[in-house]
Amino acid sequence: MSRISGPTVRRLSHYYRVLQEVALEGRRMVSSQMLADREGITSAQVRKDLSSFGSFGRRGLGYPIDHLRTEIRTILGLDRRWTVAVVGAGHIGSALLAYTGFEQQGFDIVAVFDSEDSRVGQVIDGRTVRPVSEIAGSEGWDMGVIATPVRAAQDVDDALVAAVVRGILNFAPRKLKVPEWVALRTVDMTMEFESLSFALSQPRPGKRRRERT
Amino acid sequence: MSRISGPTVRRLSHYYRVLQEVALEGRRMVSSQMLADREGITSAQVRKDLSSFGSFGRRGLGYPIDHLRTEIRTILGLDRRWTVAVVGAGHIGSALLAYTGFEQQGFDIVAVFDSEDSRVGQVIDGRTVRPVSEIAGSEGWDMGVIATPVRAAQDVDDALVAAVVRGILNFAPRKLKVPEWVALRTVDMTMEFESLSFALSQPRPGKRRRERT
DNA sequence: TCCTCCTCGTGAAACCGTTCACAAGGAGGG
DNA sequence: CCCTCCTTGTGAACGGTTTCACGAGGAGGA
Numbered sequence: 001m002s003r004i005s006g007p008t009v010r011r012l013s014h015y016y017r018v019l020q021e022v023a024l025e026g027r028r029m030v031s032s033q034m035l036a037d038r039e040g041i042t043s044a045q046v047r048k049d050l051s052s053f054g055s056f057g058r059r060g061l062g063y064p065i066d067h068l069r070t071e072i073r074t075i076l077g078l079d080r081r082w083t084v085a086v087v088g089a090g091h092i093g094s095a096l097l098a099y100t101g102f103e104q105q106g107f108d109i110v111a112v113f114d115s116e117d118s119r120v121g122q123v124i125d126g127r128t129v130r131p132v133s134e135i136a137g138s139e140g141w142d143m144g145v146i147a148t149p150v151r152a153a154q155d156v157d158d159a160l161v162a163a164v165v166r167g168i169l170n171f172a173p174r175k176l177k178v179p180e181w182v183a184l185r186t187v188d189m190t191m192e193f194e195s196l197s198f199a200l201s202q203p204r205p206g207k208r209r210r211e212r213t
Numbered sequence: 214m215s216r217i218s219g220p221t222v223r224r225l226s227h228y229y230r231v232l233q234e235v236a237l238e239g240r241r242m243v244s245s246q247m248l249a250d251r252e253g254i255t256s257a258q259v260r261k262d263l264s265s266f267g268s269f270g271r272r273g274l275g276y277p278i279d280h281l282r283t284e285i286r287t288i289l290g291l292d293r294r295w296t297v298a299v300v301g302a303g304h305i306g307s308a309l310l311a312y313t314g315f316e317q318q319g320f321d322i323v324a325v326f327d328s329e330d331s332r333v334g335q336v337i338d339g340r341t342v343r344p345v346s347e348i349a350g351s352e353g354w355d356m357g358v359i360a361t362p363v364r365a366a367q368d369v370d371d372a373l374v375a376a377v378v379r380g381i382l383n384f385a386p387r388k389l390k391v392p393e394w395v396a397l398r399t400v401d402m403t404m405e406f407e408s409l410s411f412a413l414s415q416p417r418p419g420k421r422r423r424e425r426t
Numbered sequence: 427t428c429c430t431c432c433t434c435g436t437g438a439a440a441c442c443g444t445t446c447a448c449a450a451g452g453a454g455g456g
Numbered sequence: 457c458c459c460t461c462c463t464t465g466t467g468a469a470c471g472g473t474t475t476c477a478c479g480a481g482g483a484g485g486a
Contacts, residue, residue, distance in 0.1 A: 244464090
């Protein structure tokens with residue numbers, strides 16, 4: 001396990017979910033080929049990905065589903081719980097608070113902030129919205145989510161970094177600056193729409209091969 | 214302009230936004246170096262990206278901001294309007310309906326569907342929610358957005374494909390099957406969280422270089 | 427036991443995107 | 457006009473990821 005590429009980690013998440021599915025189908029073993037088919041990738045890719053963490057399979061048989069799931073769970077760090085602070089109680093923020101799936105996966109949203117006076121004090125899905133000014137004095141969260149308008153994003157980002165979060169998930173369509181010890185992921189819906197717009201504008205739309213969805 | 218890579222298109226979206234910024238700062242020309250600095254990439258990358266569509270710059274001077282913006286606008290297909298159908302009027306769907314930025318960029322959400330009887334008939338931001346069963350009979354949208362629970366995603370996907378959309382933006386954490394003439398983009402928040410979880414679980418968190426955010 | 431069939435693990439090759447490095451174009455000052 | 461400075465556009469080198477292809481392990485039947 002020298003160094004793991006970003007794409008590999010993403011696929012690990014997918015494998016994890018596919019394993020859940022096939023487990024429900026009553027299987028005990030699954031081949032790299034079957035995993036590959038459900039993901040639309042090659043079996044060699046699956047084997048390479050998994051082999052970078054260890055030898056989980058048995059030649060001639062495939063991978064034992066339960067064991068592989070446990071392994072991936074550990075690799076992804078889902079065998080523990082993470083605390084998350086959400087900044088921005090608008091539509092996106094509220095959607096995150098309402099979605100119970102994250103909690104099931106080990107992500108506990110323990111704090112919610114907003115700059116709008118009208119939202120501060122409101123209780124959304126059991127959490128009381130606090131003013132963004134309180135981010136500064138707090139700390140101890142593992143991750144922060146930025147679900148604010150773009151103009152506020154960099155300030156919130158700085159505040160979260162000051163509150164020593166180690167990971168940030170950003171929904172604002174802007175490149176944020178973080179120190180190298182903070183992991184940053186950006187979900188930019190505007191960019192996704194524009195990417196679709198580009199694809200549809202091409203002479204042969206849909207002729208694009210590999211998608212990095 | 215032979216074949217454009219996915220990463221290049223994404224960066225084009227970024228350039229487009231940065232150009233907006235620098236235009237507001239009163240500049241007329243911008244160098245690849247300046248664009249690169251704001252994006253955190255190399256100037257060679259910027260020049261390569263742009264040169265795959267034509268020669269927009271002037272040696273010694275840089276790129277004329279207004280002209281470049283117009284060019285990128287055309288390349289991305291933002292010089293026309295696109296019709297979009299949103300399926301799923303939950304939190305994500307509502308967030309999209311509420312966000313006026315998409316309309317400003319040329320994306321008109323002209324239809325909203327939901328399977329819940331309680332939501333059907335509701336008016337959200339000016340659009341009346343219709344039952345998903347009506348997707349089948351309709352057609353004529355450019356794009357479809359899937360903002361439903363994961364269990365409904367593939368059915369909705371099939372319905373949208375039948376309604377001859379040419380692009381789909383999927384928020385459900387599952388790999389969808391589409392014919393090769395339909396462009397598919399997936400925004401998988403669960404995967405982003407898990408990717409952060411992995412990064413934070415590493416011995417040297419944050420020591421990851423290039424991020425594909 | 428031997429033979430066949432299946433599937434993993436993995437070095438090597440192929441492929442693709444990024445970075446380097448430099449020739450060439452263009453502006454401006456003297 | 458010449459010299460200097462700046463920045464583009466691009467072939468070549470580089471680095472990293474994906475795919476190929478095959479050796480090896482293991483099950484099962486005869």
